[in-house]
Amino acid sequence: MEDIIRKLGPATNEAEFFSVATEEFFDRPLQLKEHSLDLYRVLKEYYRQDPAERVGRKACIKEE
Numbered sequence: 001m002e003d004i005i006r007k008l009g010p011a012t013n014e015a016e017f018f019s020v021a022t023e024e025f026f027d028r029p030l031q032l033k034e035h036s037l038d039l040y041r042v043l044k045e046y047y048r049q050d051p052a053e054r055v056g057r058k059a060c061i062k063e064e
Contacts, residue, residue: 029055
C-alpha cells in the first residue's frame with residue numbers, strides 16, 4: 001500500500017499522475033482498489049475493464 005502512495009504522491013502533473021495510476025490499475029488492481037476505491041472506480045469506468053475481477057478469478061482457478 002505504501003508503494004502506491006509513494007508512486008502517486010510525487011507526480012508532477014496530471015499526465016504523470018494518470019500514467020502512474022493507470023499502471024497501478026492494471027499491474028496491482030487489488031491493492032489500488034483497497035487503497036483508493038474512488039480512483040479505482042474512475043479508471044474502471046474509463047477503461048471499461050475490471051482487472052481486480054480478473055485477478056480474483058485467476059486466484060480461484062487451480063492450475064493443473
